[in-house]
Every structure is written in structure tokens, then in C-alpha cells.
Amino acid sequence: MSIDSNYFSLLSKLPPYVFSVVNELKYSARRRGDDIIDFGMGNPDQATPKHIVEKLMESTVQGKNHRYSVSAGLPKLRLAISDWYKKNYDVQIDPDSETIVTIGSKEGLSHLMIAMLSPGEVVMVPDPCYPIHSFSVLIARGDIRPYDSFEENEMLNSILKGLKKNPKPKALIISFPSNPTTQTVNLEFFDKIVEIAKENNIVVIHDFAYADICFDGYKAPSFLQAKGAKDVGVESFSMSKSYNMAGWRVGFMSGNKEIISALRRVKSYLDYGIFQPIQISAITALNETHDCVDQITQTYCSRRNRLIDSFANSGWKIKKPDATMFVWAEIPDKFKSLGSLEFSKKLITDCNVAVSPGIGFGKNGDNFVRFALIENEQRILQASRSIRKLSL
Numbered sequence: 001m002s003i004d005s006n007y008f009s010l011l012s013k014l015p016p017y018v019f020s021v022v023n024e025l026k027y028s029a030r031r032r033g034d035d036i037i038d039f040g041m042g043n044p045d046q047a048t049p050k051h052i053v054e055k056l057m058e059s060t061v062q063g064k065n066h067r068y069s070v071s072a073g074l075p076k077l078r079l080a081i082s083d084w085y086k087k088n089y090d091v092q093i094d095p096d097s098e099t100i101v102t103i104g105s106k107e108g109l110s111h112l113m114i115a116m117l118s119p120g121e122v123v124m125v126p127d128p129c130y131p132i133h134s135f136s137v138l139i140a141r142g143d144i145r146p147y148d149s150f151e152e153n154e155m156l157n158s159i160l161k162g163l164k165k166n167p168k169p170k171a172l173i174i175s176f177p178s179n180p181t182t183q184t185v186n187l188e189f190f191d192k193i194v195e196i197a198k199e200n201n202i203v204v205i206h207d208f209a210y211a212d213i214c215f216d217g218y219k220a221p222s223f224l225q226a227k228g229a230k231d232v233g234v235e236s237f238s239m240s241k242s243y244n245m246a247g248w249r250v251g252f253m254s255g256n257k258e259i260i261s262a263l264r265r266v267k268s269y270l271d272y273g274i275f276q277p278i279q280i281s282a283i284t285a286l287n288e289t290h291d292c293v294d295q296i297t298q299t300y301c302s303r304r305n306r307l308i309d310s311f312a313n314s315g316w317k318i319k320k321p322d323a324t325m326f327v328w329a330e331i332p333d334k335f336k337s338l339g340s341l342e343f344s345k346k347l348i349t350d351c352n353v354a355v356s357p358g359i360g361f362g363k364n365g366d367n368f369v370r371f372a373l374i375e376n377e378q379r380i381l382q383a384s385r386s387i388r389k390l391s392l
Helices: 009-013 019-031 050-060 075-089 104-116 131-139 152-163 187-200 257-270 276-288 290-313 333-351 377-390
Strands: 099-102 122-127 143-148 171-175 203-207 233-238 251-255 326-330 368-372
Touching (some): 009 131, 050 276, 075 099, 075 251, 075 276, 099 104, 099 257, 104 131, 104 203, 104 233, 104 251, 104 257, 131 143, 143 152, 251 257, 290 326, 333 368, 333 377
Parallel strands (some): 122 143, 122 171, 203 233
Antiparallel strands (some): 233 251, 326 368
């Protein structure tokens, strides 16, 4: 028989992957020998702290760690997660019922959507957003209802308007500090979200991937610090960025025990947990890595300052973010009519600089491009000099 695209009904719901257009241009340029300064993917360029790697090597040679693990995560890792919340946010987490280890944050969110949604049920998703926030809903055969995610009051108003529409949303996804917009909020904002969730009987899922990467005295609050947060939702954290463990694929989700239980049940059918030496190393990371997290954050802060200052000297005025490993840059007026995809292509062809087009994060992002702070300061200066070719 002949198998065509009609056999894969899910794929028709997934939008084209905008970033592949820029990536193909980048790869073609590199094949020609061009030196592309790559600010595209948020893939940390620094090494995982040495003591975490040493723990991995130590535990890998022990044969007992080569067997199947448990999908919910090692009990000692869940205890370390509970201690991490208490130490950093004064939040009490039951390690047995209120947290679960995930294979990075994307896996946990995706499997939670599968556990929660029936076909056609609605989830409110920020626009712009990290792509998996919307794609996880589509993959679970749900429907997304976008809300504006730029300014706090505008966002709350947009959420409230979305809640009044039919069918009524089942869940709300939020993420602060935000990827891609770098937006931050205070604890009072989360108090309002909890109040809205209770009034409208919806679940809240907060992506807290950039919890630690904050600058200039700002400290990001945890959603779970808000009074009543565990009554309505959960929070996801990834160890990819704070600990330079992107390729290790380890994170966790914590909060409401019924939601955690549902995710645990789905995962029990689908995986046997992360390779145990990685989980053991994650315990070490959570318990013993404070100075390294500070150093990683300082590196991103220095790169942020270098990019903002040097690009200003080249004529591009960009708002300085308070958190994340990104810079969310409004396209200069001269080129705004191009849209973010064409402008990103122009940066590659004219300046040998690769960025992520804002349209890839949602239609509200089309006046912006995202820089990931994954090039060193010398390369950032090189990029700023090259940007001058555009005569901004």
C-alpha cells in the first residue's frame, strides 16, 4: 500500500518550523567557509561544572546503576528537589507526592498535556512563547488559545478575555523569566494568577527554566510561593541552563499532587526514567553547586552587557533584560517592514550573524529577533562591527 501524509493526521496541525529556514541558510554559509556568529539556538556553550561530571563518571562505573530506573525519579533526587525549593523559595514540597523527575522540561510538559487533554480541549498559551508551550498542546490533540504576553497588565487583560470565550480553557501556561521575551514578574503577579485560576477552575502550568539566571539584583519568584498555588497548578524546572546540563536532559515538575500523579501515571507507561548516573549527578548539582550557578549567571550578565553596549554603538538600541540567557531585540524601524524571518535571513547573508526570528515564537513576535548569549564577548564585538554594514 502507499503511505502518504494523510496517514499522519497530527502533522497537519503542526505549523512549519520557521527556524529551519534560518538554520539551512546558516549551514549553507558555513559549507561555503563563511564564519557565522551564531546567536540562534539557546544551547549553552560552557562546560558542565567539573564536580558534576566527576560524579557522573564515578557512578557510571558501578554496574548497579546500569539497570532500569523508575520513571518518577530516584527518591534521593526527589528529596534534593524538595530541599532545593525549601532552601531557595521557602516552599515545602512533599518528595513522594508533589514532585517528579522529567527528561528535561519539554518531555514533562508534553506528557502532562497528553494526560490532561481530550481532543479539542483548549489551553491558553502565551504569544510569543517557547515553541513547546504551544506544540505540546497540538501534539496532545488540544487547541491553543493565544494571549498577549508582553506587558503585565496587557497580559492579565488578555488572559481574562480568553477565559470568557467558549469552549472554556482547561489550562493556562505561563513562563517567567520568559523565553523568548525575557519578561519578568513579581510575586504579586502570581497571586493574581492563582486568584484567576481558582475563579475560573483552570490549571496553571508555570515554566521556570530560567529561575537562576537573573541580573542586577533581581531574583525571580517561584509560582509555588504564591498562596494557594499548589491548589491550582505545577511548576517545571530544567537543569539545562543553570547548570550547563542541556545535553543531560534532566528536570523536574512540582506542585499539585493530583497533577503530579497524573503525569507519573502516563510516564510509567512510556519510560523507565533517566539513566541513574545522570540522576545521581543531578543530586550533586542541586545540593553542591551554588558558586557555579553564580559564575554561569555572571557570564551571561557580562555577555548581555557587551551585546547591548556594542550593538548600541552600531546603532541598534536594545532593551536590557533582567533575566534569561537571551536578548529580545526589536527590529530597527528601517527594516521592520521585512518581518523577522526576512530580517534574520538578511543578518546571515549581509553580516554573517545568525539569530532566531521572532515569528517562530508566535505572530506577536514578528517585530523582534532573539539573540541567545552563547558566543563569547570577542565574538559579540565581532558581530556588532559586522552589524554596522546595515547602517541602522
